[in-house]
Amino acid sequence: MKLIRQYLSFQILLFGISSLCYNGFSQSKGDLGLPAGKKIPVIELRGNGYERGFQHGKQLKNEIAEVFEKWKKNIALNTHTYADSLIAKFLRSTNFEPAIKKWTPEILDEVKGISDGSGQKYNDVYAFQLVDEFWVYLDRLKNIDKSHCSGIGISSTKNHPAYIAQNMDLENFMNGYQILLHIPGTKTGPEQYIFTCAGFIVTTGMNENGIGVCVNTLMELEASQDGLPVAFIIRAILNKHNGNEALAFFKTVKHASGQNYIIGIQDSVYDFEASANQIVRFHPEGEPAGIIYHTNHALVNHDVKSWYYEYHKKVLSGETKNMNSEIRFEALEKKVAKSGKETSSEIIKAALKSKDNEENPICRTYKEEGAIFTFGSVLYTLTGKHSVQVTYGPPDISDYQEYFFTK
Numbered sequence: 001m002k003l004i005r006q007y008l009s010f011q012i013l014l015f016g017i018s019s020l021c022y023n024g025f026s027q028s029k030g031d032l033g034l035p036a037g038k039k040i041p042v043i044e045l046r047g048n049g050y051e052r053g054f055q056h057g058k059q060l061k062n063e064i065a066e067v068f069e070k071w072k073k074n075i076a077l078n079t080h081t082y083a084d085s086l087i088a089k090f091l092r093s094t095n096f097e098p099a100i101k102k103w104t105p106e107i108l109d110e111v112k113g114i115s116d117g118s119g120q121k122y123n124d125v126y127a128f129q130l131v132d133e134f135w136v137y138l139d140r141l142k143n144i145d146k147s148h149c150s151g152i153g154i155s156s157t158k159n160h161p162a163y164i165a166q167n168m169d170l171e172n173f174m175n176g177y178q179i180l181l182h183i184p185g186t187k188t189g190p191e192q193y194i195f196t197c198a199g200f201i202v203t204t205g206m207n208e209n210g211i212g213v214c215v216n217t218l219m220e221l222e223a224s225q226d227g228l229p230v231a232f233i234i235r236a237i238l239n240k241h242n243g244n245e246a247l248a249f250f251k252t253v254k255h256a257s258g259q260n261y262i263i264g265i266q267d268s269v270y271d272f273e274a275s276a277n278q279i280v281r282f283h284p285e286g287e288p289a290g291i292i293y294h295t296n297h298a299l300v301n302h303d304v305k306s307w308y309y310e311y312h313k314k315v316l317s318g319e320t321k322n323m324n325s326e327i328r329f330e331a332l333e334k335k336v337a338k339s340g341k342e343t344s345s346e347i348i349k350a351a352l353k354s355k356d357n358e359e360n361p362i363c364r365t366y367k368e369e370g371a372i373f374t375f376g377s378v379l380y381t382l383t384g385k386h387s388v389q390v391t392y393g394p395p396d397i398s399d400y401q402e403y404f405f406t407k
Helices: 002-020 049-059 061-079 083-093 097-103 105-118 122-128 131-140 230-238 243-252 306-317 324-335 337-342 345-353
Strands: 042-044 150-154 163-171 178-183 192-197 204-207 211-217 259-265 268-274 279-281 291-294 372-381 387-390 401-404
Touching: 042 049, 049 061, 049 105, 061 083, 061 105, 061 122, 083 122, 083 131, 097 105, 097 230, 105 122, 105 230, 131 230, 150 211, 150 259, 150 268, 150 324, 150 345, 163 211, 163 259, 163 345, 192 230, 192 372, 192 387, 204 230, 211 230, 211 372, 230 243, 230 259, 243 259, 243 268, 259 291, 268 291, 291 324, 324 337, 324 345, 345 372
Parallel strands: 042 178
Antiparallel strands: 150 163, 150 291, 163 372, 178 192, 192 204, 204 211, 211 259, 259 268, 268 279, 372 387, 387 401
16 A cells, blocks of 8 residues: 555656646757757756656657667667667676666666656666767777867856856757756755756756766776766766765766866866776866866876877877867867956857867857767856856857756
8 A cells, every 4th residue: 555655646746747847848859950049948857766767758758769769870870780789789898787876876766767757678778878988889899989078167266156167069869859957956965957868867967056067078098897987977976965075976986988077166176087097187287276178188197098099199299289179179278268367157158159160169060961069058157146057059059048046
């Protein structure tokens, strides 16, 4: 009888959330046009991990089915391999679940909930969360090269609050499936806003305590087949109540793939290049304390894969400055670092909208024949009145929409 009452309570909760909190997914189903002023759908999730995932999966069932179909077509197109077979081989070659169960069991329950709510196979939903780790797997097969995302962090001063921001560049098949998850605060977890794709637990996010995370792939760094994947690390940080907890967790776990993390904690920002064997804090040489920017090449972490060694050496020596990531890094330096005391949200937004180099822009336009575009741009204000600003697609054609925390 107790189990029946619990089940009925959950169904009532789910019905109420579905009826009252879903803002409508009136998107263009992968259309090319992402008009200025188009608001990102906000999906409110309540309850424990499984309940949140079930709501996510049920409310976005059609969208998840569509994006999964496009995901698999994209895999087949890029690898000339049957997607289901390649996904199965990838999962057999890795062992992430023990680390996930140890550090983020509730988020694994959320993945199970997405599977049950959407009707998609669990292995597909689980593999979809492992975006960076799947790229690492394909890179090991020499089938892929992903260079994307530009991040910024600014500590607070008497002239401005602290910010972290980035352009989240993702593969074309995700076009049209942008969502903002809203998780209200509970006794055990803070209120959170999470920018992501339908069916995916997180790309980047911020919580009510002024803790936010932005990330950039560092493909040349060593990876681990049994570490904690990037998405689960982000969600764990966002569930922390204070900065000491967040940093202690981040420095304790074994990382599954090479990644740069910009972690904002109230009035301070931190940048870490993380690999399987090292976590090294980064700060741009010669810049004032508290100004951070990063793209997709490692600068202080030398835990490099053997086949990237020569490239890494040339980057550090300054021999190469014509690669995509280096060009975007220099563009950020010119636009953000040199602003000094005049730094503002508008200067950061202008940098994220910029296209100084046509072939290697910070802001990437969606092109039908392209591979990667700016899925969305985020700007998190960490001090004062905490807020999340996000665009539906590239920020040069989509307005930033601002959301505030209840607290």
